[in-house]
Amino acid sequence: MMSDKAPDLIVHNSSLVVTMAGSAPRRGAEQGEIAAVADAAVAITGDRIAEVGPEKRVLDSADRHTRLIDVDGRMILPGYIDAHTHPVYGGDRTDEFIARLRGADYEDIHAAGGGIQATVRATRELSVSRLVEEARPRLARMMSNGVTTFEAKSGYGLDVPSELRQLQAIRELDQSGPWELVPTFMGAHTLPDEFKDDRAGYIELVVEKMLPQVEALDLADFCDVFCERGAFDVDESREILEAGKRHGLTPRVHADELSPSGGTKLGVEVGARSVDHLPFIDDESVELLADSDTTAILLPATTFFLMKDRYAPGRRLVDAGVIVAVASDHNPGSSHTLSLERALELAVMRCGLSVEEALAAVTINAAYALEHQGRLGSLEPGKQADLIITDVTRPEQLIYGWGVNHITGVIKRGKMINRRRHRLQHRQHKESRGFSHLFGD
Ligand SMILES: [Zn+2]
Numbered sequence: 303m304m305s306d307k308a309p310d311l312i313v314h315n316s317s318l319v320v321t322m323a324g325s326a327p328r329r330g331a332e333q334g335e336i337a338a339v340a341d342a343a344v345a346i347t348g349d350r351i352a353e354v355g356p357e358k359r360v361l362d363s364a365d366r367h368t369r370l371i372d373v374d375g376r377m378i379l380p381g382y383i384d385a386h387t388h389p390v391y392g393g394d395r396t397d398e399f400i401a402r403l404r405g406a407d408y409e410d411i412h413a414a415g416g417g418i419q420a421t422v423r424a425t426r427e428l429s430v431s432r433l434v435e436e437a438r439p440r441l442a443r444m445m446s447n448g449v450t451t452f453e454a455k456s457g458y459g460l461d462v463p464s465e466l467r468q469l470q471a472i473r474e475l476d477q478s479g480p481w482e483l484v485p486t487f488m489g490a491h492t493l494p495d496e497f498k499d500d501r502a503g504y505i506e507l508v509v510e511k512m513l514p515q516v517e518a519l520d521l522a523d524f525c526d527v528f529c530e531r532g533a534f535d536v537d538e539s540r541e542i543l544e545a546g547k548r549h550g551l552t553p554r555v556h557a558d559e560l561s562p563s564g565g566t567k568l569g570v571e572v573g574a575r576s577v578d579h580l581p582f583i584d585d586e587s588v589e590l591l592a593d594s595d596t597t598a599i600l601l602p603a604t605t606f607f608l609m610k611d612r613y614a615p616g617r618r619l620v621d622a623g624v625i626v627a628v629a630s631d632h633n634p635g636s637s638h639t640l641s642l643e644r645a646l647e648l649a650v651m652r653c654g655l656s657v658e659e660a661l662a663a664v665t666i667n668a669a670y671a672l673e674h675q676g677r678l679g680s681l682e683p684g685k686q687a688d689l690i691i692t693d694v695t696r697p698e699q700l701i702y703g704w705g706v707n708h709i710t711g712v713i714k715r716g717k718m719i720n721r722r723r724h725r726l727q728h729r730q731h732k733e734s735r736g737f738s739h740l741f742g743d
Pocket residue numbers: 386388556631633
């Protein structure tokens with residue numbers, strides 16, 4: 303698509319631009335189709351992609367006002383989308399981690415009032431502005447690792463004012479950028495201490511008090527529940543998700559993570575946009591998912607960080623025709639990484655996805671999981687100009703050189719947010735400089 307106006311920015315001299323153009327979402331054999339274009343350039347006008355095409359043709363569309371960024375032969379990708387994170391919280395669970403290293407079990411810690419409860423106690427202490435302050439460096443680090451859009455959940459408040467504060471912090475973080483956040487209400491993360499002996503009372507609080515306020519203040523797009531032993535069972539989860547739907551929130555489910563919880567079946571039944579985790583998914587649930595429009599979001603960094611052996615069966619899910627995405631599950635207890643690339647590596651090396659399938663899982667399919675596939679997730683004319691520049695020339699090298707940050711540049715809404723390599727650092731956008739202090743790498 304050539305417009306009359308010359309592009310504002312052209313990112314060029316790339317050996318390979320992975321566009322992810324084509325069907326959204328990808329499933330089955332299509333999951334591995336990344337629609338890569340060799341020796342290509344990306345033209346950007348305003349906050350939108352104007353064109354992706356051969357180097358010379360795209361450069362011919364420039365005029366003297368067009369900024370040029372030379373990526374020195376490196377691969378360009380759509381900005382990563384992290385479709386499952388818990389980034390807004392207080393406190394730190396290093397001591398719990400040490401206990402786990404010494405053999406303590408995550409579910410036992412949870413049952414003894416640690417785990418999520420410990421984070422709830424710390425989070426309830428914090429104002430909206432303190433929550434924002436605590437979360438910003440986390441999001442900045444995650445963005446320096448290539449993430450341009452985050453799903454972000456509440457669920458560490460577990461009372462009306464604290465849940466609302468968490469969601470208000472998510473809104474403030476979204477509005478102050480440079481990233482973009484998609485908010486999920488997760489009042490049903492676990493039962494707070496004060497309702498330990500009154501399950502029905504807490505569910506009533508979520509349904510009667512929290513959800514109406516979340517809707518009235520327009521604070522969330524999705525409603526999530528932790529459907530698991532020790533948290534909420536299938537019937538309780540259904541009640542909450544159906545109530546969420548009545549308040550305009552699309553369901554998501556933490557499902558089949560630590561046991562066969564039935565969460566996947568419930569997710570399909572209530573029309574969830576995603577069911578997440580899935581190490582304990584059963585055959586029947588795989589088939590149900592394959593026949594549905596619900597995304598399976600794999601969170602292998604959690605399995606790794608909890609030092610468990612049983613990963614979600616990614617290969618089987620793709621082969622069955624399920625829509626598969628991958629996310630970090632960043633949270634203070636069970637997945638304390640700030641790098642979606644770690645989840646990408648594990649999706650390939652422990653869940654059996656090909657590198658191409660894993661890349662679709664953190665771009666176009668993750669966009670679909672957040673209901674933004676029309677605007678995000680691929681580099682196509684008219685879509686939002688969210689892209690990342692790597693230090694490699696082909697997809698497999700992202701995993702071959704595992705354990706390091708391969709992202710050298712992040713462009714969000716057409717603006718360069720950071721560049722790590724000074725020799726590539728010419729013609730940087732003035733507007734982006736205000737954020738450069740956020741990046742420690
Ligand atoms: Zn989670």
